[in-house]
Structures are given as structure tokens and as C-alpha cells.
Amino acid sequence: MSGGSTKRYSADELRALAQRGQSRTDAARILGHSEEVLERAIANDPDWDDMPEDWHARAEAVMPRPKVAVSIRLDADLVDQLRASGRGWQTRVNAILRAWQDAKKSSAA
Structure with a gap:
């Protein structure tokens, strides 16, 4: 600045x-x-x-992946904890699932 x-x-x-x-x-x-x-x-x-x-x-334009609305059943305490983490909790759930998927791919390779 x-x-x-x-x-x-x-x-x-x-x-x-x-x-x-x-x-x-x-x-x-x-x-x-x-x-x-x-x-x-x-x-x-x-x-x-x-x-x-x-x-x-x-430079390469990177477009975000479109999100898909889903309905899943989760343990109430888990959802409470995620919601308590504040705004953007669903985005964090997506990041958690993405990290899990990436780790699973890495371990399979």
C-alpha cells in the first residue's frame, strides 16, 4: 500500500x-x-x-465447478458443530470431502 x-x-x-x-x-x-x-x-x-x-x-481462466444440491443424512452433533463454525460451513464441508477424495486418489496411485 x-x-x-x-x-x-x-x-x-x-x-x-x-x-x-x-x-x-x-x-x-x-x-x-x-x-x-x-x-x-x-x-x-x-x-x-x-x-x-x-x-x-x-494466464488461464479457471472456472469454478458448478455445485449440485443434495440431501444427505448426517449426525446432528456433526451438523451443529459445522454450523457453529459460522458462515460458509457448507463450503467447508465441500473442502473436507474434496480433501478426502484427493487423499484417497493419492493412496490408490
Whole structure:
């Protein structure tokens, strides 16, 4: 991050900004820069130091696999524990099953 200022907002402030149609970013400042200024800023960004010039030519779009809704019976305590882990618990179940499947494939090879 550059030496600019960072403003913090509470969730309530962000909701109020959204209701008023205001952005949390200074898009006008960014959009006001010339292509040359933006290219120079990218070139000076330390996060891009080791990025090859042609990275985008070799980049490959990776589309997420479509999910399928299923209904399964699980032990109540297991579901309670997963739900208690918070938002995204079903995604974590998917990751657990994926890891199990990958481990099973590895051990079979």
C-alpha cells in the first residue's frame, strides 16, 4: 500500500454510504489518471516486481465447478458443530470431502 491515507468505516457507516449511492473508493481519482501514470504506478508497485511481462498471455481462466444440491443424512452433533463454525460451513464441508477424495486418489496411485 502506498503512503496514502486509509479511512476505516463501521458496518453501519458502510450501509449508510451504500444507501446514499456513495462508493468506498475514490474512483474519480483513479479514473482521472492517464494510462501512462497508471502503468508507472503498476511498474513501481513492489507486489509486481517478480511478475513476468507476459503473465497475462500465459494466464488461464479457471472456472469454478458448478455445485449440485443434495440431501444427505448426517449426525446432528456433526451438523451443529459445522454450523457453529459460522458462515460458509457448507463450503467447508465441500473442502473436507474434496480433501478426502484427493487423499484417497493419492493412496490408490
